[in-house]
Amino acid sequence: MPDDNLPTSDKMLSQQNKLHEVLNVLDSSVGDAETELANAQLEQANLDKNLSVQYEQPVKIGEE
Amino acid sequence: MGSLNDCDKEPVQFVDSIQTFGSMIIVGEDGRIEQAAFSSELPKPASFALGKQFSAVFSSIDKALTSLIKSRSEPTVPILVKSDAFKKWTVCSGHKSGSKLVYEIEAASTEFSEQTIPTLKFQQERNHTIEEYLAYVCENLRVITHFDRVMVYRFSSDWHGQVIAESLSQNCSHSFYNHHFPASDIPEPARELFLRNWIRVIPDVDAVPIRLEKIDNSVQVDLTKSSLRAASPIHIEYLQMMGVKASMTISIVCDGKLWGLIACHHLSPKLLSAEHRSILSLTAKLISARVSTVNVTAVIRATHKLKSFLDEVAVHARDLNTSLLEISRDNKVALQRLVPCESFAYMSRGVDFVAGGNCPSPHSLEKIRQFLDSRNSDSFVTPSIVSDMPELRELSSTAAGIVAARIADAWFVWMRPEMSQTFTWAGNPEFKNLYINPSRNGLSPRASFDSWRSETSGRAKEWAQSEIDTIEKLKEHLATIVNHGKWLVEQKSSRFRRQLRASIKEQSADLQKELGDNFAI
Numbered sequence: 001m002p003d004d005n006l007p008t009s010d011k012m013l014s015q016q017n018k019l020h021e022v023l024n025v026l027d028s029s030v031g032d033a034e035t036e037l038a039n040a041q042l043e044q045a046n047l048d049k050n051l052s053v054q055y056e057q058p059v060k061i062g063e064e
Numbered sequence: 065m066g067s068l069n070d071c072d073k074e075p076v077q078f079v080d081s082i083q084t085f086g087s088m089i090i091v092g093e094d095g096r097i098e099q100a101a102f103s104s105e106l107p108k109p110a111s112f113a114l115g116k117q118f119s120a121v122f123s124s125i126d127k128a129l130t131s132l133i134k135s136r137s138e139p140t141v142p143i144l145v146k147s148d149a150f151k152k153w154t155v156c157s158g159h160k161s162g163s164k165l166v167y168e169i170e171a172a173s174t175e176f177s178e179q180t181i182p183t184l185k186f187q188q189e190r191n192h193t194i195e196e197y198l199a200y201v202c203e204n205l206r207v208i209t210h211f212d213r214v215m216v217y218r219f220s221s222d223w224h225g226q227v228i229a230e231s232l233s234q235n236c237s238h239s240f241y242n243h244h245f246p247a248s249d250i251p252e253p254a255r256e257l258f259l260r261n262w263i264r265v266i267p268d269v270d271a272v273p274i275r276l277e278k279i280d281n282s283v284q285v286d287l288t289k290s291s292l293r294a295a296s297p298i299h300i301e302y303l304q305m306m307g308v309k310a311s312m313t314i315s316i317v318c319d320g321k322l323w324g325l326i327a328c329h330h331l332s333p334k335l336l337s338a339e340h341r342s343i344l345s346l347t348a349k350l351i352s353a354r355v356s357t358v359n360v361t362a363v364i365r366a367t368h369k370l371k372s373f374l375d376e377v378a379v380h381a382r383d384l385n386t387s388l389l390e391i392s393r394d395n396k397v398a399l400q401r402l403v404p405c406e407s408f409a410y411m412s413r414g415v416d417f418v419a420g421g422n423c424p425s426p427h428s429l430e431k432i433r434q435f436l437d438s439r440n441s442d443s444f445v446t447p448s449i450v451s452d453m454p455e456l457r458e459l460s461s462t463a464a465g466i467v468a469a470r471i472a473d474a475w476f477v478w479m480r481p482e483m484s485q486t487f488t489w490a491g492n493p494e495f496k497n498l499y500i501n502p503s504r505n506g507l508s509p510r511a512s513f514d515s516w517r518s519e520t521s522g523r524a525k526e527w528a529q530s531e532i533d534t535i536e537k538l539k540e541h542l543a544t545i546v547n548h549g550k551w552l553v554e555q556k557s558s559r560f561r562r563q564l565r566a567s568i569k570e571q572s573a574d575l576q577k578e579l580g581d582n583f584a585i
Binding site: 012013029036037041043048 | 142143152153353371540541
């Protein structure tokens with residue numbers, strides 16, 4: 001195929017940039033979703049921790 | 065001819081051919097082309113390139129890609145390169161596999177424009193159930209990708225799968241919604257590949273794979289991360305039997321485990337551009353994170369419920385020398401409500417037991433207790449106790465499924481009755497395994513995916529992981545609370561005894577003094 005029929009470099013560069021833009025936006029959505037997940041996991045871990053600490057350290061009577 | 069277990073061992077990542085939608089070039093450490101398979105886009109046979117320096121034959125791709133991939137095992141995002149060798153714009157990506165560099169080159173799509181870029185936010189509401197969220201995902205993915213069928217397949221603990229969401233185009237008349245597929249349909253090596261790749265496409269199941277030409281035929285390169293890797297012939301035949309001409313599979317990975325797959329089928333060949341595939345790879349990550357969040361949210365809800373229960377028990381335990389029996393008796397309704405079930409029982413050796421809900425008879429509960437005692441474990445979970453203990457079949461109407469935890473010397477048991485469950489299978493479940501096909505001189509999958517129904521008995525609804533976790537946490541904390549309560553009560557009583565002793569001593573001293581005085585008089 002002769003070179004003349006190929007899309008111009010500018011067009012392809014713009015296409016490449018567009019893909020990168022989309023990937024960046026999506027990457028940031030993934031980041032947000034992973035942060036949300038990490039927060040939920042943290043909430044869960046704190047709940048689990050609360051279940052433990054509340055009862056594992058008995059307080060001596062007279063010093064409570 | 066292979067054996068029926070071959071699929072579980074098939075080294076699907078080590079193949080000697082690629083699919084036809086691109087070209088693959090594998091380069092050794094010295095920069096020489098060691099293996100190659102060219103699509104029809106290249107005018108010369110792959111053997112022409114073998115042994116030559118990659119930088120000499122594919123100079124523009126080398127400049128754009130080689131330095132990027134020398135240290136990465138994950139494929140790069142697609143990079144547009146005007147290739148002299150291809151005499152056109154190509155979209156290239158590459159990665160390192162062992163000591164080899166793997167280049168994958170496809171013709172660039174000129175259709176990739178702003179209009180074709182999907183908006184893939186896939187937001188989920190906090191109160192979405194998994195099924196609701198994934199139904200929304202299916203619908204949107206189908207609209208965006210134009211596949212004829214998009215369905216979500218969730219793995220169960222035995223790796224069989226169930227379609228829990230589906231969206232169909234008008235071209236598709238057969239729905240697989242709620243159908244079950246046996247575990248053997250996606251054998252272990254295939255699951256491993258799905259776990260390691262977010263997306264996998266087979267654009268044309270009828271296309272004859274292109275063989276990799278090699279300098280040294282004994283060298284096999286791990287193509288786990290390659291998108292061009294040829295599919296297993298058994299899988300291709302499986303899709304053909306389904307009437308599928310093109311497929312795309314997106315992995316859903318939660319907590320590092322393969323949770324499910326989004327299977328997209330098309331009734332004619334269909335290739336999604338490398339750019340779209342890279343977008344969908346990220347989308348798979350997004351969907352996986354959201355599914356994980358929905359799962360964790362369910363666990364959080366269950367833990368809140370457990371915490372309220374434990375807090376209440378702790379208050380009683382602080383004030384009274386409460387035993388596990390008393391806790392169970394006083395809180396049997398709350399205990400039963402910790403997980404969805406029909407009945408709850410507390411059983412300890414001897415005659416102590418507490419039962420709530422639609423429980424088996426005391427005699428039957430005793431049989432369950434003996435069975436639990438006979439196992440060398442503090443926990444037990446089953447959706448079908450009959451499969452572990454056939455003589456307990458009579459209990460199916462009340463206790464087909466049980467989850468049990470031993471706390472101190474007692475068993476806490478939650479029970480579910482059998483569900484007369486109807487499973488709809490994709491294909492006759494009696495013929496789910498591969499069979500030896502003489503015409504292929506090898507193994508073939510089943511030939512029909514028509515819907516088949518099978519009834520099950522003696523089986524309750526599966527216990528969800530969040531429910532099992534709740535009981536495990538209860539086991540962990542309840543004994544501690546009771547022991548702590550006992551400790552507090554003992555402390556109180558020992559203080560009381562100390563005070564009493566001191567008081568008696570004082571009174572006795574007074575008495576002695578008084579008596580002494582009287583004697584003196």
